[in-house]
Amino acid sequence: MTKPKVRIYDLATNEIIDREMNDAEYAQHLIDKEIEDAALAQEEIKANEKTALLKKLGITEDEAKLLLS
Amino acid sequence: MAAGLGFKDFVTGEVLTAADVDGYLMQGTWVFANAAARTAAVTSPQEGNMSYLKDTNSVEFYTGAAWSAVGGSGGMTLINAGGTTLSGNTTVSSIPATYKHLFIVVKNAEANASGANLSLRMNGDSGATSYEFAKVRAINTTLAGEGIASSSIQIGNRLRDTAGFSAGLCSQTWVYNYTDTDYVWTSSVSIASDGGTPVFVSSTGKYDCSAAISSITIVCTDTLDGGTVFVYGVN
Numbered sequence: 001m002t003k004p005k006v007r008i009y010d011l012a013t014n015e016i017i018d019r020e021m022n023d024a025e026y027a028q029h030l031i032d033k034e035i036e037d038a039a040l041a042q043e044e045i046k047a048n049e050k051t052a053l054l055k056k057l058g059i060t061e062d063e064a065k066l067l068l069s
Numbered sequence: 070m071a072a073g074l075g076f077k078d079f080v081t082g083e084v085l086t087a088a089d090v091d092g093y094l095m096q097g098t099w100v101f102a103n104a105a106a107r108t109a110a111v112t113s114p115q116e117g118n119m120s121y122l123k124d125t126n127s128v129e130f131y132t133g134a135a136w137s138a139v140g141g142s143g144g145m146t147l148i149n150a151g152g153t154t155l156s157g158n159t160t161v162s163s164i165p166a167t168y169k170h171l172f173i174v175v176k177n178a179e180a181n182a183s184g185a186n187l188s189l190r191m192n193g194d195s196g197a198t199s200y201e202f203a204k205v206r207a208i209n210t211t212l213a214g215e216g217i218a219s220s221s222i223q224i225g226n227r228l229r230d231t232a233g234f235s236a237g238l239c240s241q242t243w244v245y246n247y248t249d250t251d252y253v254w255t256s257s258v259s260i261a262s263d264g265g266t267p268v269f270v271s272s273t274g275k276y277d278c279s280a281a282i283s284s285i286t287i288v289c290t291d292t293l294d295g296g297t298v299f300v301y302g303v304n
Contacts, residue, residue, distance in 0.1 A: 004157050004158070004292050005156060005157035005292065006157045006158045006159070006160065007153070007154075007155070007156040007157055007158075007159040007160065008159075008160045008162060009149060009153045009159070009160065009161050009162065010162050010163050011104070011148060011149060011161065011162065011163040011164060011165070012104075012105060012108075012162075012163035013105055013163070014103055014104075014105045014124075016153075018156060018157075021157075021158075025158070028195045028220070029158075029290070031220070032188075032220070032221070032288065032290045033290040036185070036186055036290045065210075
């Protein structure tokens with residue numbers, strides 16, 4: 001399986017290195033992705049809960065904001 | 070390299086010695102393609118030596134310990150000349166410790182999937198709690214915020230919008246006192262697009278470091294496939 005690429009620009013040598021992630025970098029990448037996916041899923045759950053609640057209350061989002069302002 | 074000897078008014082018939090050439094005549098402004106070429110040519114710089122770097126169009130003098138920009142008491146210097154095109158997680162390394170702060174600009178960052186975040190890592194440190202950040206995000210009129218310990222500092226959200234269009238995220242980030250060896254602070258603002266709706270993120274972060282920052286990495290959980298990062302040194 002092809003791993004994502006990384007780019008490293010070394011200012012001391014003025015050299016650009018493009019290579020695949022090494023094992024440690026790839027392991028960290030998977031951790032980063034898992035955390036981000038969980039956060040996005042949580043956002044989606046909250047958005048769905050909000051929509052359901054507004055529907056239950058029979059008001060629009062703008063009306064809800066007006067109530068809370 | 071010989072140290073500068075100051076000024077001498079040569080008289081007719083005087084013998085010009087090697088020391089005269091090195092100490093007087095060679096004490097102009099030396100022109101190099103870049104800092105690496107200068108390092109290769111001037112292996113033992115002396116206090117007061119002057120150089121011009123073509124890649125950054127900068128005139129620098131040697132303090133006795135490091136090359137420093139003329140007028141270095143203020144101003145910004147683009148460290149990575151022309152910027153570095155983002156391609157996957159992108160690192161700029163060997164950042165010189167000759168400035169007070171770093172200013173990092175990301176222009177039109179794009180990724181190959183939706184919803185990705187853009188984050189900043191320093192010195193390759195991905196410790197799970199090495200960083201703390203708090204952010205406020207506005208998508209249209211909806212505000213949300215969070216403050217967490219993390220393995221990086223978020224500097225932008227919604228790298229590519231949910232409709233699949235290129236969002237072209239742009240951000241600016243200050244890294245204050247980046248040569249400190251205990252804590253380094255950041256502040257950042259960014260703008261992107263979520264299905265055509267602007268996404269604004271403001272974050273401030275702290276990095277628990279043990280050494281001066283010598284490298285920064287722009288991190289994205291989906292492969293970066295466009296955009297440019299510019300790293301400025303600020304005095």
